[in-house]
Amino acid sequence: MEDKEMIHLWKTYDKKLEETLLFNKEVAADITRIKVQHFIASMKPIKMFTIIVGILWVAFVDTLIINFFHVASLFFLVSAGIQVLLTQVAIVIYLYQLILVHQLDIDEPVLAAQEKLSQLKASTLWVARLLFLQLPVWTTFYLTKDMLLHGNTVLVLIQVLVTAAFTYPAVWLFLNIRYENREKKWFRLIFKGKEWDPIIKSMDLLRQVREYRSAG
Template sequence: MEDKELMALWKTYDQKLEENLVLNRRNTEDITRIKIKSLLGSMKPIKIFTIITGILWVVFVDTLIVATFHFASPFFLISAGIQALITKLAIGIYLYQMVLIYQTDISEPLLATQERIARLQSSTIWITRFLFLQFPVWTTFYIGESLLKNGGVIWYVIQSIVTLAFTFVAVWFFVNIKYENRNKNWFRLIFNGKEWDPVMKAMGMLREIEGYR
């Protein structure tokens, strides 16, 4: 009789222990989900500021293009147009990211959260890649007819070298900025702070939740 009672007590204890472990896992998972939402929420201020600044800049550049369209240098109009177009594209991606952040729900399935954070990560990389494509136009917007006629050989050589160098840098970064290079020093130098760190931390926490399961 004592053996049976002992076995029953052991089973009861084992069952309670299992229930406590399950409850602890759920609590830990819920707390981690709250932390993930908080991390993503910390990205809102910088993104809102960037969107507002970008919109103001695009309005300024577009106004400048319209106001000077009939007499400005083609170099200026094309350079400003390309810069404004890339900025508009970046603003669109930032708005898309804001939608992803606001859609994040701590009660949603884990797979949905993983997919949303993966989109945030991917779009952050794409924004940076596109913004680097602006580099060459900052070396050509000031070129006018007078400069082309009177610049001389030395100016042509220097201008060509600078523009080609900026173009090479822009293309190199556009090609090489990808998740596979995240551990390289130059990548970490570009991607740090509120635009990138919360996403990486959230990804790490999601992996922890998977480990709990």
């Protein structure tokens, strides 16, 4: 009889222990998801600020293009047009990211949240690649046809070298800004702060949530 009671007590204790461990895992998972929500929400202010500044900048440059269209040089019009176009694309991407941030719900399935984070990560890389493409036009908007045809040869050569010096890193970064390069020093130098760190931290935390769920 005593053996049966001991076995019963042992099974009861074992069951309660399993329930306690499962409860602790659920609590840990919920806390982790709340942290994810906090990290993602911290991205909203910088994205909203960037969108506002971008819209104001586009409006300003568009005004210049319209007002000086008939007198401005072709270099200015093309350079300003490229710059505005890339900025507009960046604004659209930032708006898309705000929608993703707003839609991210701590109560939704982990896989759905991970998918939104993956989209945030990919769009953040893309917006950086596009914005770096603006570098060369900052060295050409002030040029005129006369400057190149009748200007000082040395100054023209310097201009070519400067434009090339901006074009090479712009193209190189456009081609090499990829998640696979995230551990490289130049990548970490570019991608840090409120635009990138919350995404990576959130992805790591959601990975932990999946582990909690799997272990459970």
